[in-house]
Amino acid sequence: MKLVNRILYFATGNEHKYREVASILNEANIKVEKFLVDRIEIQDNDPVKIAKFSLEMIKDAPTRIFNEDSGLNIKSLEGFPGPYSSYVYKTIGNEGIIALLDRKSNREAVFYSIIAYKDENDKIHIFSGETKGLISEKITGGEGWGFDPIFIPINEEGNKLTYSELGFKLKNTLSHRSKSLEKFSKFLSR
Amino acid sequence: MKLVNRILYFATGNEHKYREVASILNEANIKVEKFLVDRIEIQDNDPVKIAKFSLEMIKDAPTRIFNEDSGLNIKSLEGFPGPYSSYVYKTIGNEGIIALLDRKSNREAVFYSIIAYKDENDKIHIFSGETKGLISEKITGGEGWGFDPIFIPINEEGNKLTYSELGFKLKNTLSHRSKSLEKFSKFLSR
Numbered sequence: 143m144k145l146v147n148r149i150l151y152f153a154t155g156n157e158h159k160y161r162e163v164a165s166i167l168n169e170a171n172i173k174v175e176k177f178l179v180d181r182i183e184i185q186d187n188d189p190v191k192i193a194k195f196s197l198e199m200i201k202d203a204p205t206r207i208f209n210e211d212s213g214l215n216i217k218s219l220e221g222f223p224g225p226y227s228s229y230v231y232k233t234i235g236n237e238g239i240i241a242l243l244d245r246k247s248n249r250e251a252v253f254y255s256i257i258a259y260k261d262e263n264d265k266i267h268i269f270s271g272e273t274k275g276l277i278s279e280k281i282t283g284g285e286g287w288g289f290d291p292i293f294i295p296i297n298e299e300g301n302k303l304t305y306s307e308l309g310f311k312l313k314n315t316l317s318h319r320s321k322s323l324e325k326f327s328k329f330l331s332r
Numbered sequence: 333m334k335l336v337n338r339i340l341y342f343a344t345g346n347e348h349k350y351r352e353v354a355s356i357l358n359e360a361n362i363k364v365e366k367f368l369v370d371r372i373e374i375q376d377n378d379p380v381k382i383a384k385f386s387l388e389m390i391k392d393a394p395t396r397i398f399n400e401d402s403g404l405n406i407k408s409l410e411g412f413p414g415p416y417s418s419y420v421y422k423t424i425g426n427e428g429i430i431a432l433l434d435r436k437s438n439r440e441a442v443f444y445s446i447i448a449y450k451d452e453n454d455k456i457h458i459f460s461g462e463t464k465g466l467i468s469e470k471i472t473g474g475e476g477w478g479f480d481p482i483f484i485p486i487n488e489e490g491n492k493l494t495y496s497e498l499g500f501k502l503k504n505t506l507s508h509r510s511k512s513l514e515k516f517s518k519f520l521s522r
Contacts, residue, residue, distance in 0.1 A: 183375040185419070222423035226416045229375070233412035234432055241435070242428050 150259075150330075151177040151207040153200060158287040162310070163210060166320055170327040177207055189213060189225055190268055193258035197266060208259040208326070212319060214289050215254065216277060218246040227289070236281045236292045249277045253293055255322040259329075267329065271321025278304050285309045340449075340520075341367040341397040343390060348477040352500070353400060356510055360517040367397060379403060379415055380458055383448035387456060398449035398516070402509060404479050405444065406467060408436040417479070426471045426482045439467045443483055445512040449519075457519065461511025468494050475499045 150167070152174050154160050164174040182199040186192050193211045200207065213227040219242060223230035230238070243249055254272040261267065275295040282291045284306035291306040295316050305313045314320045340357070342364050344350050354364040372389040376382050383401045390397070403417040409432060413420035420428070433439055444462040451457065465485040472481045474496035481496040485506050495503045504510045 185373040185375055185416070187419075219428070220423040222420070222428075224419075224423070226375070226419060229414075229416060230412070233410040233414070238409070238412075238432050241432055242424055244431060244434075 148206070149173045149175050151175055151204050153177045153179050153181060153197070153203070153207055153209040155179070155181070159210065162314070162319065163323065165310075166314055166323045167327060170331065172327055172330055177204070179203075181209070183211075183225075186225065187221075189254065189256045190258075190270070192225055193256045193268070194266055197258045197260055203260065205260065205262045205264070208257055210255060210257050210319065210322070212253065212255040214293065215252045216243070217250040217252075218243065218248040231288050236289060239277060239289070239292060240279075240281065243277055251275055251277050251293065253289070253295075253318040255318040257322045257326050259326065269322045269325040269329065271318045271323070271325065273316060273318040273321065282307050286313065338396070339363045339365050341365055341394050343367045343369045343371060343387070343393070343397055343399040345369070345371070349400065352504070352509065353513065355500075356504055356513045357517060360521065362517055362520055367394070369393075371399070373401075376415065377411075379444065379446045380448075380460070382415055383446045383458070384456055387448045387450055393450070395450065395452045395454070398447055400445060400447050400509065400512070402443065402445040404483065405442045406433070407440040407442075408433065408438040421478050426479060429467060429479070429482060430469070430471065433467055441465055441467050441483065443479070443485075443508040445508040447512045447516050449516065459512045459515040459519065461508045461513070461515065463506060463508040463511065472497050476503065 152160060152163060155178060160176050167174050179200055181196050183192055184195050189211055193209060196209055213224050215221045215224055252272050252274050257269040259267045273295045275293050278292045278294050282304045286306035291304055293305050295301060297316055342350060342353060345368060350366050357364050369390055371386050373382055374385050379401055383399060386399055403414050405411045405414055442462050442464050447459040449457045463485045465483050468482045468484050472494045476496035481494055484494050485491060487506055
């Protein structure tokens, strides 16, 4: 069943994320409404398990609801901050990440995005996307939120700009989140 | 009902923690058996909520079971690593904490311990303890595990040694965990 022109519910309390996701899905004619919820997230190293659990724990959820979890895995920090990216951003921030990499030669990182979607039969589907990149030496200006000012996505053209410097429009052509959303929107348009 | 000489179950997979807790409780004649379980912990800023939730999520748990969550709150890092202390220790380690405090003048920290205990009537009781201290400039040697080599507990005698340098015996006279356990053991001996 085609879900184009139907409303989906996005379980999030993050206004930045809501706008980014809604804007990408709207381009595929998918309408998204925010479903405000006090999400219960588990501590686990598996982001798929976290996303599924969260969705299952929402009480009185409408059908056609989804959530999105993203995280940054920094290679020389054993994957830190991973599933705790949001907490780490709120506490030590981009400044902290830069300090942690001060004496490290390897600045490789992967940004991942996991979408868990509960369909009209209560079946859960997972869509994932990831973008490889480098942590910048400095916090850059520009648009963006979260770790956007320190993440330089790698592409075939040899990009050297962070998500923030690229700006929303260009970021959305190569971001981890746009990749998971693309799979999701293809699934919805079946 | 006095629980001295009865067996309590400690839900943990951490051998270090088990030995520390069992040794302190044994001195009060309380016997502790390890209850191995794949704990489900939620992501939350409230450690009491985490401990309670974890205990409630254990399926087929015996009665008289408890768990213990501890965490380090570093003042100049907005409370980081807090409830994610275990993950942070495994990834960036003590070296990472030292790097994060490199340019900070305030090295104050609080180590807290929360015990959640489910009694024979399935009622949950909470016992907490905390110890104020400072993060050391260097990782010290000595006994201990986790953040022990970088945490200097403050006491009236003007202690300048880390938990590790103090060694298990002295650590247990002033640690956050010994304080929550003391309240717990008083409760059990009522």
